[in-house]
Amino acid sequence: MVSVVVFDADETLLDLRPAVTSSLAVVLEEMRRLSPAAATVSLADLEADWAAVGAVRSAAPVQEVRRAGLALSLARAGLDAELDRMLELFFAHRFALTRPFPDVLPALAELRRHFVLGYATNGNSRTERCGLAGEFAFELYAHENGLPKKPAPEFYAAVVAAAGVPPSEVLYVGDSLDHDVIAPQRAGLRAVWLNRIGTVCRPGVVPDGEVSTMAELLDVIDRSVRQPL
Template identity: 35%
Template sequence: MKPKAILFDLDDTLWPIAPVIAAAEVTLHAWLTTHAPKVAAAWSIEALRAHRAELAAARPELLIDLGQLRRASLQAAFAAAGEAEHQVDGAMTHFFAARNAVTPYDDVLPGLLKLRQHVQLGAISNGNANLEVIGLAHHFEVSLAAAHFGAAKPDPGIFRAACQALGVAPSDAVYVGDDLALDVAGAQAAGLRAVWMNRRGAALPDGAPQPDAICATLDELLAWLEQQLAE
């Protein structure tokens, strides 16, 4: 079937996220030093990170909304340090501003412009990237976030909901993402084709889900799409 829509994962597919989160946590801690000094003194970046991991393990339902997970962890840290909880709102606003200061890979902007000439575009993410703030929202007709949908990848429901919003059958859609379990296996279970965005050139692990294609850039994705459309 010739694809009618391509849906994208965001973090680590359209931009690298680890350095952005690391920088956002540094700037958040600096903000805490000024506005909630007792929290900053009692909780290092590493301690906050460890507490968030412990909270996620104890309350896995929070993993649907990573922003809510971070907020809950900060609320606990504020309470333990004796700081006013209303400051958490300011901390989260500051964090989100830094978290959305992403730099797309060089191929992303030209690639999206070219892809839009052939198919509809959408996005599905388990993270809390804000495409409006980032400046890419106009490229996508549909954008679903796990936090708003109420279920996270690899749940097939979020993939099917995005297809429904675009007005295409899952068999007419392709999902592109960097995670073999969440993106490739999740999309295929929902009836979509799946492209593994393998920007690091990693070998496909033994026993891993088999993607319908493997691409390192959006240029390679475009070449694959043009081949599909020509068949």
């Protein structure tokens, strides 16, 4: 049966997208203040630069991807020398604005009465900077202590080791079918898909459970996941 529940971070527990968009907008405003050439640069350009770097450097640390994407954006306006300052500006706003979805903290409080809770992410959303300090028994971050990013099997092996129980007793919860359902299941973990936006599940992918809000998670675990294999 499940004794440990481990969570993905961004877009699962944390409402990251608005924080990132707002932070890029702050960077763009500063770019336009510094250089007339930035008048032709758009928010869509900044988002596209990040996506372009992420597509070719998907295994790299998030901080490195963000730095390389922002370097592309600044080069559009001849502001290459401002990279370090703009990166600091971006992350200051990104962390100040990143907070849990409204359903998260009440659900974690209830789940903690029944399970050990863990936090394991590819990103750099540190719990203490995003409104989740003290919520978890353990935390794992990709690229710390040589840990590769999801979906590498070593990531889930580290989750199991931190949980201190067999893989079948660990439930992973997240929004990505590839990273938070398919890969954990291949590693022997259970997996619940947190599908906040109502996406249709891909053929052949069978999560151990599916929820649209964190408030549904305990019931789904009790009904569909918690029983012994």
